[in-house]
Amino acid sequence: MSQTAILAAILAEREARWNMRREFASEHGQAVLSLTLNIPGADKNPAGSAEAFASLQQSLRHRIEQSCGHTGCILAEEERAGVDGPCWVAAVNLDPLALKALCVAVEEEHPLGRLADADVLDAQGQPVNRADIGHEARRCFLCETPASLCRRQGKHSPEQIVEYVRELLEHARCDGDC
Template sequence: MNVHFQGQEQSLQDILKCRDMRVQYQQCLLEKYQNIVICYKLNIPGAVKYNFLIKKIFDEGLQVFKDKLDRNSLVILEEKSIYKNSGPEYFGAFNIPAYLMKKITTNIEDTHALGRLYDFDVLSGKGEQISRQELGKEPRKCLLCESNAFECGRARRHQVGELIAKIESMAKEYFR
């Protein structure tokens, strides 16, 4: 594996614990604001979820997102970024229609050079996740082939090393 993907490996228990903490924080924001909540993270395969390259990719996506918010004059009610070994995360609460926010985030995921790595979850004020399909969008495609990403991942059609090599290639191309 390339030097860019070295870092502290995370166990399944580490990942599940962080997912539970993420859900708890989302619930706190939903209760506090009763408005939409965004959770942004990355789609990174394998056991290493945080290192310099991953942080750089994450920060780029966060900046693109914030630039879109500024261009659309959208106000952030509350936000928080967390950088940890289980992967960087951003949380934000907003007072705008959930479908408008999902359009903004899926546009970033679909058009940015690194967008396939970005994962923006949009929760309505009632805590319901807004899906791409609700906007008439296709499911996300695999990094390596044109198949449905979820199905590819579940079937483990590709080696983690192949996926990481693709991510490194994408990042190298983008940041050069």
């Protein structure tokens, strides 16, 4: 598959995922969580990505259940896997700001949290951002600069970033026993 075809497939999957999240919000009238992996480059399914995704998903489920007080907080869910990597979308019976706070906690505290991209929509399908809960933007993989600024400035080579992510994925694949 050519780079152009891969990019087109990734963009099509992202659009389908966006539509699915909005449909979940509309159908269930609840906050919607979407978990994907933040993997740079064209290969969104490198070795270790399935293990990293499963670990992050389990951590989010656990925090949701703890916050909710029972296991019935997730009203509906769907998992997908494709050229854009694994994805989990869930309608969650929690306040969207509280759900976003749980997601940020996993992104910041889990050993693989930097790989997590946990987006939240409110019941009307509007995104809930880190700023909405008083958090700063995500940091770069390699330094303390906001990721979006670091990317625009080209502070790190793509090879440096890919190597960092590869090391995180290796940790996930070995479950810390390497």
